[in-house]
Amino acid sequence: MKENAYYHDQQIVEFIGNPLIEALPPIEDPAKYPKRLMVLPDYSKDDRKKDPAWRLARLQRLSHIHIPTKEDSMLMLGISRCLRWSYVGRNPIPFKEVKTILENGGTEVTDALERYLTSSKAPIYGFPVLGVSGVGKTTSVENVLSLFPQVISHTTFRGIQFEKRTTGMA
Secondary structure, three states, rough: OOEEOOOOOOHHHHHHOOOHHHHOOOEEEEEHHHHHHHOOOOOOOOOOOOOOOHHHHHHHHHOOOOOOHHHHHHHHHHHHHHHHHHHHOOOOOOHHHHHHHHHOOOOOOHHHHHHHHHHHHHHOOOOOOOOOOOOOOHHHHHHHHOOOOEEOOOEEEEEEEOOOOOOOOO
C-alpha cells in the first residue's frame, strides 16, 4: 500500500531530520503490540442461526486467526529498530540542512555527532527468526510488516523539495 509521507516528531537525536525515519509510524509502547497484531475474523452471534453449509464455508476463515505471543512483540520491536537504524546512514537530506533542523530544535551538534551522522557507514541491521517448521515465523513477520506502510511517497520535508525522479525502460 502506497501512502503520502506524514512526518512524526522524533525523540532520538539520530532520527531527527531524516524523512525516511520520520515518516515511519511512531515508536509505540510494546504493551500495545498484542492488540495491534491480533487477527480475528468478524463474528456475530447471529452467525449461529445461519444455514449449516454457509457456516461450514466460513469455517475456513479460522486459518487466518493470529493470536500474538511475546515473540510477536519482540519481532515488532526488532523490525522497528532495524528499519529505523538502517535508515540513519541513508538520510537523503544534506547534513547542512539536518544540522539546521537539529540546532533549531535545541540540539547542540558536536563534532562527534556530526562525524557520526556523516559517516559513510550505512549498516543494514537484522536478526534471525528461528523456530521449527510450521510454528508461524513467516506469518508473524508478515503480520508485523503489515503495520508499516510498504511505499511512502515523499514530496517535501520541512520545506525541502524532493526531486521528482522517473525511471523508464531503454
